[in-house]
Amino acid sequence: MDAIGERSQIAAMTKTIVLLFFFVLLAFTATAADDVVTLTGEVVDVHCYTARGAHGEEHAGCSNACISRDVPAGLLVGDTLYLLLNEKPVAVKEKVAGLAGKTVKATGKVVERNGMKALLMASIEP
Numbered sequence: 001m002d003a004i005g006e007r008s009q010i011a012a013m014t015k016t017i018v019l020l021f022f023f024v025l026l027a028f029t030a031t032a033a034d035d036v037v038t039l040t041g042e043v044v045d046v047h048c049y050t051a052r053g054a055h056g057e058e059h060a061g062c063s064n065a066c067i068s069r070d071v072p073a074g075l076l077v078g079d080t081l082y083l084l085l086n087e088k089p090v091a092v093k094e095k096v097a098g099l100a101g102k103t104v105k106a107t108g109k110v111v112e113r114n115g116m117k118a119l120l121m122a123s124i125e126p
Contacts, residue, residue, distance in 0.1 A: 034109060035109070036107060036108065036109060036122070037107070037108070037109070037110055037119075038105055038106070038107045039075060039077050039082065039105070039106050039107075039110075039119060040077065040103065040104070040105050040106075041075045041076050041077035041078075041082075041103065041104070041106070042055060042056070042075070042076045042101065042102065042103055042104070043063070043067075043073055043074070043075060043076075043084075043096050043099040043100045043101070043102060043104055043124075044059075044063055044073070044074050044075075044076050044081070044100060044101075045062075045063040045066035045067050045071045045072070045073060045074070045100060046071065046072040046073065046074045046081070046083065047066060047071045047072075048062060048063060048066060048071075049074060049076065049081065050081070055076060055101070056101055057101045057102075058101075059100075059101060060100045060101025060102070063100035063101060064097070064098060064099075064100040064101075067093050067096060067097070067100055068093060068097065070091060070093060072084070073092050073093065073096045073100070075104070075106055075119060080117065081117070082110070082117045082118055082119045083116065083117070083118040083119070084096065084106065084118070084119055084121050084124075085118050085119065085120050085121060086120070086121060087108070087120050087121070087122060092121060095121065095124055096124060099124065099126060102126055103126075104124050104125060104126050105124070105125050106119055106121050106123070106124040107121070107122050107123045107124070108120045108121040108122045108123070109122075
């Protein structure tokens, strides 16, 4: 085989290896997004927390009232706010009723789109 043929063969093998690596990385990323996690944090109403930073036991009454009126609920984990979503497209207010201002454990799948983080919540407990 001449030098040109060897270079073509090496180039083809290199492309194959790079593509294989890309697909393995892509498969790993897709699998990681499907992992179920348990997050511990405080239930907040997204409006008051985002607009004014309001949270904690002193704000629980207002927050619970807001959530009961369909204001979106979130889970504050440290400095990270996760929008709480049901696995199906229905409100979470029944699942989080009375839990605002309390530390809870929420289990589900974390998703992120354009910088917004959400938890597709399977369960939540005080």
